[in-house]
Amino acid sequence: MSFDVDRGVPGLIVKFGNYPLHHGGVGAIRSLGRLGVPVYAITEDRWTPAAVSRYLKRAFVWPTTGTEAPERLVAGLLRIGRRIGRPTVLIPTDEEAAVLIAEHQAELEGQFLFPRVEPGLPRRLASKEGLHDLCVKHGIASPAAFFPRAYEDVERFAATARFPVVAKNREAFVRRKRPAVNGTTRIECREGLLRLAREWGERPGVILQEYLPREDAEDWVVHAYFDAESAPLAMFTGVKVRSWPPHAGMTANAYIVDNPELADLATRFIKEIGFSGVVDLDLRFDRRDGQYKLLDFNPRMGAQFRLFENESGIDVIRALHLDLTGRPVPEGEQLTGRRYVVENIDLPALLAYRRSGYTTPHAPARASGTELAWFARDDLWPFLMMLVRFVRPGVKHLYQLWRTNRRGATAKPR
Incomplete structure (x- = not known):
C-alpha cells in the first residue's frame, strides 16, 4: 500500500445501543489496525467480537440503550477521550452516534477529530421524512410516500392506495421507544393496513411507501x-x-x-x-x-x-x-x-x-x-466469539425476523 498513515492518531469506534454482533465495527478495527493505527472501541461488554480483536488496543465497556440524554453521552465520550489522551478520530457505527457528534461538535472538538457538517443535517438524513423532503427539493427520485399524522389519515390513504404498500418507521431512532413496525413491512391489503394502524396510537410514527416489485x-x-x-x-x-x-x-x-x-x-x-x-x-x-x-x-x-x-x-x-x-x-x-x-x-x-x-x-x-x-x-477471535454468541440466540432471532417479515408480507383481510 502506497500511502502514509499517521499512526500517532488513534481511532475510536462509537456505538450506542445493544447490538454486540456488529461486523462493521470489527471491520473498522481491522482496517485501521492492519495499518498500525491504534484503535479503541465502545463495547457492551468485554466479550463482544470487537472486544477480542487482536487489532483493538482497548475496549471501553459502556453499555448504553440509545435512550440516554445527549449530555450524558457527550460527557461519556469526553471521559473516554481524556483516557486515550490524544486527539482521536471518531468512527460512528449508528445514526444515534452520528447525530450526537454532529449536534455537539463544539463540545467534542479539541479531543476528537470528525468531519464538520451542518449540525441538523445528519438527523434529517436519518429520518425517512427528512430524507424524503430533501429528495423532493433536490430532484432525487424516491418511492412515493405518505406520512400519516393520525389514524384518520391512514383510513383516507387506505381508501385510494394501490396495494401492496410498505410501512417503515418514520424516524431512525426506533430504539428510543417501541417501534411502530419491525423493520420494513409489506402490507397486502386495505384491511391489513387498518388492522396494523390500530396499534400505532394517536400519532402513527410511520411512513407508508409505494411497493417496488422485486421482479x-x-x-x-x-x-x-x-x-x-x-x-x-x-x-x-x-x-x-x-x-x-x-x-x-x-x-x-x-x-x-x-x-x-x-x-x-x-x-x-x-x-x-x-x-x-x-x-x-x-x-x-x-x-x-x-x-x-x-x-x-x-x-x-x-x-x-x-x-x-x-x-x-x-x-x-x-x-x-x-x-x-x-x-x-x-x-x-x-x-x-x-x-x-x-x-x-x-x-x-x-x-x-x-x-x-x-x-x-x-x-x-x-x-x-x-x-x-x-x-x-x-x-x-472475533469469528469464534460471533459463533459463541450467535448460535442459540441468533438462530432464534433469525427465525423471529423471518416470521415477522412473513406476517407483514402475507397480511390478508379477515
Missing part, C-alpha cells in the same frame, strides 16, 4: 467518503445480492459493480446538501421507469463497508482517517467483482432467495475476491 427492481448501494468541500475522495458502487430478512434487511451478500450513473447521482446530491463524511446509501433501481430511487441515507459507515476497496488499498474508513489527519487520499479504481459475505446470515438468506427464485442480474458470475465479515486468518 422489476434491483438493490444497489453506494459507500463513499466526502471531504469538507463535499468532494468525493473515495466513491464505491455495488449491487446487493441477498439480504436478511429477504429483500428488506441487512446486506448478507453483495458485489462491487461499476455504476458511473449511480456514482454521479450520489455525488450531485451530496454536493447540493453540503454533507461531509462517510455515507452508506441504499437505492432501488426501478426498471419500470428506469430510475434509481433513494431508500436510505445513513450518515455514517455501513456495516458492509469492507466490501469496498480500491486498487490503492483505500476503503471509506481509511479515507476518513487520512483526510482528517491531513494526509492525501490515494486515488484508484474500485476492485470490481469483489464479493462480501456475512457468514451468519447469508446461509438462511440463500435458502430463502432460492425458494423465491429471485436473482440479481448485475451480480458477476464469478467473484474476483471475497471479503468475509467475520472470519480472518490474522484475527480469528
